[in-house]
Amino acid sequence: MKILLIEDNTDLASGIEKYLSDEGYHCELSQTVEQALEKIQLYEYDCILLDISLPDGSGFVILEKLKQLGKQDGVIIISAKISLDDKLKGLSIGADDYLTKPFHLAELSMRIRALIRRRKFNGNNIIQQGGIHIDLAEKIVQYNGKTVEQLSPKEFELLILFISSPHRVLSKGSIAEHLAGDNADTFDNFDFVYAHVKNLKKKLKNAGCPGYIHTIYGMGYKFKVEGL
Amino acid sequence: MKLFHKTLQIYLTFSIVVFIISIPLFYFLVEKLWIEDVDDSLFFHKEKIIAGISTSGIDSLAIDNFTRVALDFDLGISVFPLNENAAEKDSVYYNKFYDETRTHIEPFRELKSVVNVDGRSYEILIRKDLVESADLIRGIAITQSILFFVLLAGLILLNNYFAKKTWRPFYHLVSRLNTFRIDKEQPIEPEKSNINEFNDLGNSVSELTKNNIRRYKAQKEFTENAAHETQTPLAVIRTQTDLFAQDKNLTKEQARIVEKMDKNITYLNKLNRNLLLLAKIDNDQFSLNEKTDVFLVLQETIDIFSEQIGLKGIQLKQNLNHHPVILSNSYLMQLLFTNLIKNAVKYNVHGGFVEIELNAGFFKIVNSGDEQPLPANAIFKRFYKQGTSETSSGLGLAIASRICELLQLKIEYNFEKPNRHCFKIILK
Numbered sequence: 001m002k003i004l005l006i007e008d009n010t011d012l013a014s015g016i017e018k019y020l021s022d023e024g025y026h027c028e029l030s031q032t033v034e035q036a037l038e039k040i041q042l043y044e045y046d047c048i049l050l051d052i053s054l055p056d057g058s059g060f061v062i063l064e065k066l067k068q069l070g071k072q073d074g075v076i077i078i079s080a081k082i083s084l085d086d087k088l089k090g091l092s093i094g095a096d097d098y099l100t101k102p103f104h105l106a107e108l109s110m111r112i113r114a115l116i117r118r119r120k121f122n123g124n125n126i127i128q129q130g131g132i133h134i135d136l137a138e139k140i141v142q143y144n145g146k147t148v149e150q151l152s153p154k155e156f157e158l159l160i161l162f163i164s165s166p167h168r169v170l171s172k173g174s175i176a177e178h179l180a181g182d183n184a185d186t187f188d189n190f191d192f193v194y195a196h197v198k199n200l201k202k203k204l205k206n207a208g209c210p211g212y213i214h215t216i217y218g219m220g221y222k223f224k225v226e227g228l
Numbered sequence: 229m230k231l232f233h234k235t236l237q238i239y240l241t242f243s244i245v246v247f248i249i250s251i252p253l254f255y256f257l258v259e260k261l262w263i264e265d266v267d268d269s270l271f272f273h274k275e276k277i278i279a280g281i282s283t284s285g286i287d288s289l290a291i292d293n294f295t296r297v298a299l300d301f302d303l304g305i306s307v308f309p310l311n312e313n314a315a316e317k318d319s320v321y322y323n324k325f326y327d328e329t330r331t332h333i334e335p336f337r338e339l340k341s342v343v344n345v346d347g348r349s350y351e352i353l354i355r356k357d358l359v360e361s362a363d364l365i366r367g368i369a370i371t372q373s374i375l376f377f378v379l380l381a382g383l384i385l386l387n388n389y390f391a392k393k394t395w396r397p398f399y400h401l402v403s404r405l406n407t408f409r410i411d412k413e414q415p416i417e418p419e420k421s422n423i424n425e426f427n428d429l430g431n432s433v434s435e436l437t438k439n440n441i442r443r444y445k446a447q448k449e450f451t452e453n454a455a456h457e458t459q460t461p462l463a464v465i466r467t468q469t470d471l472f473a474q475d476k477n478l479t480k481e482q483a484r485i486v487e488k489m490d491k492n493i494t495y496l497n498k499l500n501r502n503l504l505l506l507a508k509i510d511n512d513q514f515s516l517n518e519k520t521d522v523f524l525v526l527q528e529t530i531d532i533f534s535e536q537i538g539l540k541g542i543q544l545k546q547n548l549n550h551h552p553v554i555l556s557n558s559y560l561m562q563l564l565f566t567n568l569i570k571n572a573v574k575y576n577v578h579g580g581f582v583e584i585e586l587n588a589g590f591f592k593i594v595n596s597g598d599e600q601p602l603p604a605n606a607i608f609k610r611f612y613k614q615g616t617s618e619t620s621s622g623l624g625l626a627i628a629s630r631i632c633e634l635l636q637l638k639i640e641y642n643f644e645k646p647n648r649h650c651f652k653i654i655l656k
Contacts, residue, residue, distance in 0.1 A: 009460055015467030022474075080459035082501055083508070084559065101463035102497055105470040154535065169473045173490045183566065185498060185620070186536050186574050195539055218483035219473060 001025045001116060004045040006036045006062065007078065008055050012101075016049070019105040020112070033057040037065055045073045046120065047112050050095070052079040052086065063093040074115040078103065104174035110164035129163045130212060130225030132204075136160075141207075148207040154179050155200045162213060162223035171220040197221060231395065236387050240380070247376045254368045259361075263337065266356050267320055270339035273354045274318075277307060281345045291350070304336070304356060310349040316342040323355065335360060397421035401433055408437060410444045411510050452507045455500040462500070466493050495621070502623040505563075506610070509630050514557045516635065522655065523551040525558055526586055529565040536573050537582065547585040552655050556635045564635075567628040568593050568651050575614060575649075594650045601643030608639075 003020060007013040008031045017027040028045075030036035033056045040048070040062065048066075052059040059077065066073060076097040077090045087098045096118075097111050117124060125136040133142040139156055141148040151159065161170065161178055172190040179196065180186070201213050214222045281291075288309045295306045318341040324333050338355040397419040404416045415438040418430020472478075473486050508514070526548065537544050572582045572595035580596035606612050608629035611622040632639040638654040 009464060011464040012460065012467055015464065015471055019467070019471060019474075078463075080456055080463070082459075082504055101459045102466035102493060103463065105467060171470075171473060171487060171490050173487070173494050174470075177494065180536075182498075182501075183532065183536070183570060184494070186533070186570050187540075192536065192539050216483065218480050218487055219478075220487075 001046045002043070003027050003112070004030060004036070004039055004043075004048045004073075006030045006033075006049065006054070006059065007051045008032065008053075009051075016105065016108065019109065023109055025112075031055070033059070033061055036062050040066055040071060040073065041069065044071070046116050048073050048075045049108075049112075050075055050077050052077060052081060052090070060089065060093060063090065063095060067094045072119070074119045076108075076111055076115060078108070104171070104177065106161065106165045106168055106170050106174050107178055109168075110161055110178075113164045127160065127163055129166065132159075132163065132209060132212075134160065134163070143204065143207040143209040146207050148209070149203045151200065151203060152196075154196050155203070158196050158200055159204075162221070166223050166225060169216050169219050169222050173220075175220060193220075232387055232391060235391070236383065239383050239387075243376065243379055243383070247372060251365070251369055251372055254372065255361075255365055258364060258368065262359070266337045266358065267339075270320065270337065270354050270356060271318075273305065274339060274341050274343075274352055277305070277352055277354075278343055278345055281307075281350065304354060306353045308351045308353075310342065310351055313344065313349050315344065315349070316340075322358075334358075394421075394423065397423070397426040397430060401426075401430055405433065410437075410440055411512070413441050413445065415441055448507055448510055451503055455504045455507070458496070458500055462493055462497055466490070469493065499621045499623070502621050502627060506623065506627060506630060509560075509627070509634055512634075514560055514634070516557050516560075517555055518558055519553055520556045520558045520561050521551055521553050522561065522591065523548055523586060525561045526565050526584070526591070529562055529569055530584065532566070533569050533573055540573060540576060541579040542573060542576055543579075543581045545581065545583040547583070547587075550586060550588045552586070552588050554635075554655055560631045560635065564628050564631045564653075565591075567624040571595075571624055572649075572651075574620075577647075588655070590655055591653045592650060593652075594644075594648050596647050597649050599647045602641060602649065604641045604643075607641060 001024070003025045005013055005016055005020075005027055007016070007029070010031070013029055013031070017029060020027050028039065028043075030039055031054075033054050036050075036054075048062075050059045050062060059079075063075060066075065075095045076099060077087075077095045078099050078101060079086060079090075080101045082100050090098055096115050099108060099111060117127070125138075127134040127136065131144045133145075134140075135142075139151070141151060141156070141159065157179060158175065161175065172193045173184075175193045175197075176184040176190050179193070197213060201211070204213075205211070212223050212225055214224055216222050291307050291309055295308065298305045318339060320337065320339050322335060323338045324335050326333055335358045336355045337358055338353060341352045341354075343350055343352060400419045401416065408416060416433050418427070418434050421427055421430070469486055469489050473483075473490075478486070530544075530546070534544070569582070569584075572593050575597045576582065576595050577597060581594075582596075583592075583594040585592040585594075602614065607614075607625050610626040612625065613620055613622040629639055632653060636656065640652050640654075642650040642652065644650065
């Protein structure tokens with residue numbers, strides 16, 4: 001899988017590149033609009049991570065060029081701008097997703113997976129991992145053919161987050177933000193993350209699924225499938 | 229008291245005093261002049277009579293006849309020949325007689341003179357009618373009153389038309405200052421006046437507001453830029469922390485450090501977002517002309533929190549009976565409800581309650597919590613923090629109050645014993 005990362009901050013770019021490389025992606029880096037325009041005309045990418053504020057112009061130019069060229073590359077905007085207008089503008093010009101800085105790498109990875117799944121597999125709605133079979137459209141989870149008890153929407157999202165970042169430590173903070181967004185701070189601690197993880201684990205276990213979700217002391221959780 | 233009224237009051241008081249003094253003054257003056265004139269005229273007549281007697285050399289019979297005729301015709305002149313030679317000083321005095329034709333007492337002035345003409349003595353009495361004092365006073369009073377009312381009308385008219393015109397730049401400034409909002413970015417432009425003081429005042433106010441607006445703008449831009457610029461380094465730190473967390477050799481102690489770092493990155497991010505949001509609200513970057521069904525927005529917001537409410541064992545009582553529709557911005561409206569409901573959940577006790585009420589006139593949210601009321605004058609200030617919450621940016625209620633201000637809604641906080649904290653928003 002090829003990813004083009006258009007980001008002018010080298011520290012941020014290298015951090016993202018390292019994480020994504022570990023996930024098995026091939027990352028290419030552009031730091032300016034000019035470089036990026038050259039690359040998108042020459043190559044095809046499965047996903048383009050696009051920063052909007054670049055030293056030589058706005059990332060929107062690249063989005064427009066992609067549209068003009070009739071390219072089908074998926075685009076996720078990563079921007080420091082929180083403004084709703086920017087988000088709507090980006091999505092209307094053809095971006096697939098919008099992530100505001102600072103984001104968790106696990107969140108980014110999950111969004112990339114979801115994007116590629118939608119684009120590459122023509123909206124294939126099935127995710128499989130370690131015997132777990134998830135039908136995204138029907139919201140049905142099975143383990144080795146056995147249907148898991150109906151998950152709540154939050155538990156369902158949690159499971160997808162875990163499966164999207166196997167063998168990665170997911171901090172309670174990143175899970176909380178993923179589940180509750182801006183309202184993650186309604187609780188002073190992450191008890192609700194704990195509650196959701198506990199329920200999810202229980203439901204999976206009842207369907208005979210082994211304990212894939214591990215607690216990492218002081219940090220959070222890790223989804224680990226043997227032999228992967 | 230208005231400036232006009234004050235000046236008018238002073239003018240009026242002064243005019244009344246002058247008016248009151250002027251009536252007796254005029255009375256005595258006119259009377260004195262009148263009497264002097266009458267006396268002059270009496271002496272003039274006397275001289276004429278003496279001259280008449282000496283030149284015509286008439287006898288006493290003729291004089292008797294003359295006196296009788298004069299009495300009959302009420303000419304006020306009588307001349308009596310005296311038997312012995314006598315000489316007296318002239319005397320002038322007041323007298324009164326009953327006027328039969330006019331049936332009331334008339335005052336008059338009389339000259340009594342004893343003169344020697346051609347060796348004979350005569351007593352001459354000449355009198356002249358005087359105007360009655362009452363008539364004189366009435367006359368003066370009426371004239372003065374008319375003058376006074378003309379003066380009064382003049383003063384009021386002048387005050388209303390000319391003074392108002394003169395003071396117009398001043399009142400223009402006052403009204404502009406009253407409605408001046410620093411965040412509207414419109415300096416006060418003074419009206420041109422031909423009065424130097426007003427021009428000076430206008431220019432000073434204009435300069436002052438321009439300076440303030442410029443500083444306010446600079447400060448706002450600084451906040452905005454600072455918040456924006458912080459997002460990228462924050463993203464770098466977060467990425468690095470995430471990578472660090474993946475290290476399999478992390479000790480428990482190191483893991484705890486990473487967690488704390490992550491928590492504070494989240495906090496800093498939140499703080500930045502809230503500051504940016506406030507800057508955006510201050511910048512008027514939201515359109516306020518959306519017809520918003522408050523019920524729908526509220527219902528949506530409550531749904532977002534239903535899970536958190538459940539997890540904290542909080543009992544939620546809803547009393548949403550109306551669909552008030554107001555002109556506002558649905559995003560801001562939702563933000564407002566989010567902040568209030570979030571607070572009601574966050575600062576609640578485990579197993580407590582939240583009551584939400586919406587009707588045509590107001591929105592009200594009551595939650596259980598501390599048994600102490602919050603300081604009502606401080607909670608809406610920026611960076612006010614309740615207790616020692618580490619995840620609170622202290623901006624939630626400041627944003628709520630700022631949104632209310634922008635939407636022209638009134639927000640108030642009340643505490644009822646033992647532990648009911650109530651926030652109420654009056655919908656227009």
